[in-house]
Amino acid sequence: MTELARKALLPAGLQDVLPGTAAREAEIREKLMASLAHAGYDRVKTPLVEFEESLLEGAAPELSTQTFRLMDPESRRMMGVRSDMTPQVGRIAATRLVDAPRPLRLSYSGDVLRIKGSHLRPERQFAQVGAELIGVSSAAADTEIVLLALEALDRINVPFVSVDLNLPTLPVRLFDAFGVKGDEREALIEALERRDVAALKGIDGKVTDVLVALLEAAGPAKTALPKLKKLELPLGASDELYRLIDVAERVLASGLDAALTIDPVEMAGFRYQTGVSFTLFAKNVRGEIGRGGRYRAGGTAGEAATGMSLYMDSILRGLPDGDAISRVYLPLGTPQREARQLRLDGHYTVAALEGAAEAKTEDGARIEARRMGCDFIYLGGQVMPLSA
Amino acid sequence: MTELARKALLPAGLQDVLPGTAAREAEIREKLMASLAHAGYDRVKTPLVEFEESLLEGAAPELSTQTFRLMDPESRRMMGVRSDMTPQVGRIAATRLVDAPRPLRLSYSGDVLRIKGSHLRPERQFAQVGAELIGVSSAAADTEIVLLALEALDRINVPFVSVDLNLPTLPVRLFDAFGVKGDEREALIEALERRDVAALKGIDGKVTDVLVALLEAAGPAKTALPKLKKLELPLGASDELYRLIDVAERVLASGLDAALTIDPVEMAGFRYQTGVSFTLFAKNVRGEIGRGGRYRAGGTAGEAATGMSLYMDSILRGLPDGDAISRVYLPLGTPQREARQLRLDGHYTVAALEGAAEAKTEDGARIEARRMGCDFIYLGGQVMPLSA
Known part of the structure; x- marks a missing residue:
């Protein structure tokens, strides 16, 4: 390896994150945050x-193994570096x-750090907006968060967004209702995660028929909804499924321009959700661009809550590059007052x-302007195109 | 302590950082970053x-004891949490x-973490813009950074900003020139840091006269400059002082509206500076709101560089609160399309x-709107003041 x-x-x-990309990330992040603010979500x-x-209270146990620890020499207690911001917002x-009126709407943006990246998301630090x-x-409330x-x-004009509505607690609810335990439960979860209908059918039991029917119903909302409505599920599971159907119909009725699919037995990636959840995708972006769902804020005994996080890196991959900035070269001797006025007028100088590299002649200044990546030059009190 | x-x-x-303040911090940060971008500083x-x-290469030794360490289980090497961003930008x-044209102008914003707060700055996490x-x-170049x-x-309309121009390397340069070493040097540095003229005079030696003269010259630029110009310093020290005078005169000539003071022997708070430096203050804000100065990017053998950091927390203390947001309450049944259009039109809903808490009547909706902190209500397709 070279020294460099x-x-x-x-x-x-x-x-x-290098010039261009870093500015674009900040621009997109603040536009997303502005959209949340306009819908009544206060930034924290x-x-x-x-x-x-406190960092891990109410968080999924999985998060603990993803969290870097630091010793605080002041208190001599262990601290964790945030690996997710939702539990922190729940704590706030x-x-x-605690005395602010409910419903409480909060938004946030920031970087989180994880001990290990995943296959689809190798990044260990990534920026969220949520x-x-x-x-x-x-x-x-479930619907508001999806529409938000x-x-x-x-x-921010992400093209071809789709929403997949999920119910990650449904399989567990069904296992409980049908008395499926231990190895059999594990085997069914594995088969579900692989979406392996043949494997599911190979496992004996009433729950199998229901799971296969749910898997086969999954797809675009228009076709999935009639199939799901026909299914008969045990009490409890049935209520949850009807909540999912209700939310799907509300989202469809909102008139927002996004494809809606329903996959009630998708469990991957949901760590602390307790009800209707969703995953967001965009065309040409591998993996999800965000996800959300129902949970308890501040742990299992906490308040009812739902929320969502958007992943800045994935979103940026789904967007065209931002407009290039046109820069104006200011030759030596440009008065500071004129330079400031140009910037106030919106120019990038x-x-x-x-x-x-000093250029004392006009030709020299033009060469220098090009070397510095400028498209314009300020000459005789005028912003002139460099090509002229 | 209660559970809460x-x-x-x-x-x-x-x-x-709670609602209101967090939004204000983000707004001010992005305005500062926009100002830097317009002056040609590319965000990273x-x-x-x-x-x-790599984090500590080229950083002041002091920074090492301020930096939290983490073990990276992937590489089994030690990582540090950034306690300053300047060395990172130098590394980039x-x-x-390395092949981008020089002068290279870069900007950044972000939070840094320190092991221990200081007396004036008890925060251990704080946001910088630089x-x-x-x-x-x-x-x-020195002048450009001060003016930037x-x-x-x-x-962002920080009222009554003042700049103190410093030369933290000057005392050391003088000690070297006058052959002052060991305990005597330590005693002189201590006296300088306390600005204790009596103690300085009590220490024998030629350097004392020079240091006292420099201390006594310190003050508003208009009075300090003539005094400093009269001083005769040893070669090397003299060049540095003349650089400081040159920069002061350029800043004065720029016509920017800020008070300029000069304090050539101020050393406190400068960790890695190698030349003309400065501290920024604002009326009614305790301690500095930013600082900057000349250094070597990427360590002692690195490129010539100068830079500055602004401290978001101090700056926010020096600013009036932002304008309160007026919110529009949308009663139950407001169509999603109309709600979206209101937000597109700039309303906060x-x-x-x-x-x-559901309100089915108009009076109920007004009560609910007040409870949720709204000033307006959307009724009959109109945004109406709540008091009406």
């Missing part, structure tokens, strides 16, 4: 690290904002600098 | 953690952007939600 390569080396899954900012117990709702709707357990995500993605 | 207080407890120096984003060696300049000008060692900081602060 050695210095540039970052830990796996971590990266420098959570700390990068906090005490391990349950403590500092929203939480806390204190309401209704189908209307779609409206935000629409604002690049000032010639004594001590750098 | 226990859950809300964060490690010392870390905090939740650095990782939260990276390998210890020296590696990924810029680096890499590849030029001239007084024009002032222009950015002017854009708060939708009634089935399952929350």
Whole structure:
């Protein structure tokens, strides 16, 4: 490895975001946050690290093994680096904002750090934008969060968004209802995760027929809804499925321009959801661009809540590049007041600098302007195209 | 401690940023970043953690004891959590952007984490906005960075900004020139840091007269400049002082509206600076709101560079609160299309939600709108003041 390569080396899954991309990420992030703010979601900012117990309280057990720990020399207690922001927002709702009126609508953006990347998401640091709707357990709340995500993605013109509505708790509910335990349960979960109908059918039991019917019903909402409505499920499971159907019909009725699919037995990627959930996709982007769903804010005894997170890196991959910036070269001797006025007028300037490659003639200044990537030059009080 | 207080407890120096403040911080941050972008400074984003060696290469030794360490289970190497972003930007300049034309202008924003807060800055996590000008060692470059900081602060209307120009390397340069070593040097540095003229005079030696003269010259630029110009310093020290005077005169000539003071022997708070440096203050804000100065990007053998960082928390303390947002309550049954259009038109909406406190009558909706902090209500296709 060369000295240059050695210095540039970052830990796996971590990266420098370079000019152009970093500005684009910030622009898109703030547009998404603005969309959430306009829908009544108030921005909060959570700390990068906090005490391990509070960080992991109410979080999925899986998150604990994904969280880096730090010793705090001040308190001599262990802290964790945030690997998800939803539990932190839940903590804020349950403590500092315990007296704020419900429904409580909060939004956030920030980077999280994970110990290990996944196959589809090798990044270990990634930026999220998210929203939480806390204190309401209704189908209307489930629907609001789905539509909130779609409206935000629409604002930044992500093309061809689709929503997959899921019910990750349904299989477990069915196993309980049919008394399926132990190895058999594990085998069924594995077959479901592989979407392996043949394997499901090879396992004996009443629950199998239901699971196969649910798997086979999955697909675009228009075809899935009639099939799902015909299914007869045990009490409890049936209620949950009808909630899913209710939310799907509300989303369809909203008139928002996105494809809606339903896959009631999809469980992958849901860690703490307790009800109607969803995954967001965009054409030409591998893997999901966001997900969300119902959970308890602040742990199993916490308030009813639903929320969603959007993944900035995936979203940026689904968007065309931003417009290139046109820059105006300011030759040596440009008065500071004129330079400031140009910037106030919206120009992006690049000032010639004594001590750098200096150009004392107009031709020299044009050459220097090109070298610095400018399209325009400021001459005689005018912004002129460089090609002229 | 109550259960609520226990859950809300964060490690010392870390905090939740609540609604209102978090949005204000983001707004101000993006305005500052826009000001830097318009002056040709390209945004980059650095990782939260990276390998210890690369994170601390070229950084001040002091930074090492301020940096949290993490073991990376993937590489089994130690990583550090960023406690400053300047060395990271220097690394990017020296590696990924080694072939980009110079002068290289980069900007960044992000949160850093420190092991211990200081007396004036008890926060252990704080947000920075900064810029680096890499590849030029001239007084024009020093001046550009000072003016860049002032222009950015002017854009967000920080009232009564002042700049203190410093030369933190000057005392050391003088000690070397006068052969001052060991205990005597330590005693002089201590006296300088306390600005204790009596103590300085009590220490014998030629250097004392020079240091006292420099201390006594410190003050507003208009009075300090003539005094500093009269001083006779040893070669090397004299060149540095004349650079400081040159930069001061250029800043004064720029016509920017900020008070300029000069304090050539101020050393506190400068960790890696190698030349003309500065500290930024605002009226009614305790401590500095930013600082900057000349250094070597990527370590002692690196490129000539100068840069500055602005401290978001201090800046926010120096600004009036942002304008309060007016919210429009959308009663139950408001069509989604109309709600979206209101938001597209710039309104901030708060939708009634089935399952929350439901209001079926207009009077009920008005009560609910007030409870949710709205100033307007959407009735009959119109946004109406709530008080009407």
